[in-house]
Amino acid sequence: MADVAERAGVSASTVSRTLRGLSSVSPDVRARVEKAARELNFAISRQASSLVTGRTGVVAVLVPTLNSWFMGSALSSLGPLLRAADMELTVYVIPDLAERASFFEQLPARRNADALLVHCFDLTEEEGARLDDLGMPVLYVSQHAEGRPSVYVDDVAGARHGTRHLLNLGHRRIAFMQSPGASGFSFSSHARLLGYQQALAEAGVPLDDSLVVAAPAADKRAVAEALGQLLGLRRPPTAVFAEQDELAAALIWTLRRARIEVPEQMSVLGFDDQPLAEWFDLTTVAQSPSEMGRVAGELALQLINDSEADGKRHIVLPTHVIPRGTTARPTGSATETEGPS
Amino acid sequence: MADVAERAGVSASTVSRTLRGLSSVSPDVRARVEKAARELNFAISRQASSLVTGRTGVVAVLVPTLNSWFMGSALSSLGPLLRAADMELTVYVIPDLAERASFFEQLPARRNADALLVHCFDLTEEEGARLDDLGMPVLYVSQHAEGRPSVYVDDVAGARHGTRHLLNLGHRRIAFMQSPGASGFSFSSHARLLGYQQALAEAGVPLDDSLVVAAPAADKRAVAEALGQLLGLRRPPTAVFAEQDELAAALIWTLRRARIEVPEQMSVLGFDDQPLAEWFDLTTVAQSPSEMGRVAGELALQLINDSEADGKRHIVLPTHVIPRGTTARPTGSATETEGPS
């Protein structure tokens, strides 16, 4: 910086002021400084300035993985938003318990970020408390955290609407397929089951635990087994609500192999609206993780820049059902209401 | 830090030494310092230390998007690796040309990272030059960059092997389906086409441009059209090599709708081996972006820590064909060799 100052024939302070865009610099001086900076290929060191300003210019995010449509979309929209605000994005990928323990042990984000976005983690009380005295705003994304700022999709309402869509088509035996063990996503999973149950209850359809099955989307065998379980019931379902599009896709695939026509013999409903859904022509409950990323980023910037801001705000994002080709009226629904009994 | 020093009854230097794990600290002093640090919830400020050490403890990565299996896998393995080395990962997401221009204008990574990993970008000469005098190691990941350290998958060989697999099954009319415009991935795309052509040439099968078609995986219409184009040929192909699993999946979907049996009437080969491939039972050419991320991270650490290291190393990662259920001998391959003419 001294070099630039010398070259421009001004003091370091002036260079600093110019490069930060302060208005109190005369036009010709500004021009000279900018020219000198360009010629010397000079850039301000964040390290040095944050030392004095106390701000790092960094937003940290904690994610269980990057390898999913959901996280990828969220961060892909967060990134450009932060860059527009001249902030950097640093990512902590915490795939397993060991990493998690070490993260909370060291809290590497401490003093190295202006805000932390925690994605999709079911934190323990202790972990939450640990983050509380990190000395920076901590936002919870894709999960509801009591008394702390949170941004998440309304999974309960989404699942309720989705289930209603099936009910409106005339389905009464509706199965729900969960995808267990997706690390970090149990919050949503639970909420979606709840929404499904609420919708059934509202419609006066009795809950039946044997209609709730689980299988990881990646495990074809498990999906086939879960399906077998459902088909083996005395009164098998006419529709399945899969809690994620990938699971729905796996299910459709399995149904096709079993020569069960979708939607003629079985309706399938997903949740997410990933690109996948479109080419499976899958009816699904759409959510927008990229919107979530944007909103979370904006809230983070707000909390950083304005300590007066409401630090407990909850932003709940909407979902909507996208009807496509995998759901239809159940066969013979005109006559079959609840059976003659 | 002064607080910790006072509380432990030592000097700041000793605190610094202790917290950095230097051996020249007596056990009891170390214990006192660590206790004090814990009690005060103290952590070293990276900003301050990097100011004096000249190292930031940050590895920056430049990615076109995070929203793909490929990038997600690569970063998911890079993250933990860097954390193990006590480094942070900062991500620059550059989805479009405007962002790209502004990135290269400001070069925000300058002075704020110890190394830069450039993923999947076809940089212009000028951009490359710009990165060259960034004053830090710049690695090119998932692309070959002449005279600069690169880590990438051997797409050419992969496509060659994949094509050979089809040739060995007896196919002679083999189409190649490209996925245009996937921003940042044109390097791989081009390499795979080349591998396909090489394999055909080696086998003495004449190249036929009408067998090379393009469609984005996300666009069902385009996929259907491309397929129609192939089927409308005077001698339609008996196999299609799709340059990505997602495209292969879309293609299979389209074939099923057209009641064309896979693999009986048409073999389909993918490239990637995403989880998708498994539940489509898709024969594919496997690559490992997570391995690529790991290797790139290791090379980056090496270049950071050891300025003697070979700064022009190319690491080429292998691929292998995974035979599954979507490829088979062409119908009537026993009789049909090259036709009677």
Add this chain to the structure above:
DNA sequence: ATGAAAGCGCTAACAA
């Protein structure tokens, strides 16, 4: 509108 000087929190070189 500009400059001089002090200091942000840490590490490194030196001395003890």
Add this chain to the structure above:
DNA sequence: TTGTTAGCGCTTTCAT
């Protein structure tokens, strides 16, 4: 093994 001192590159008063 420990403490003292200087200074990393910047921003921010306070003068002018």
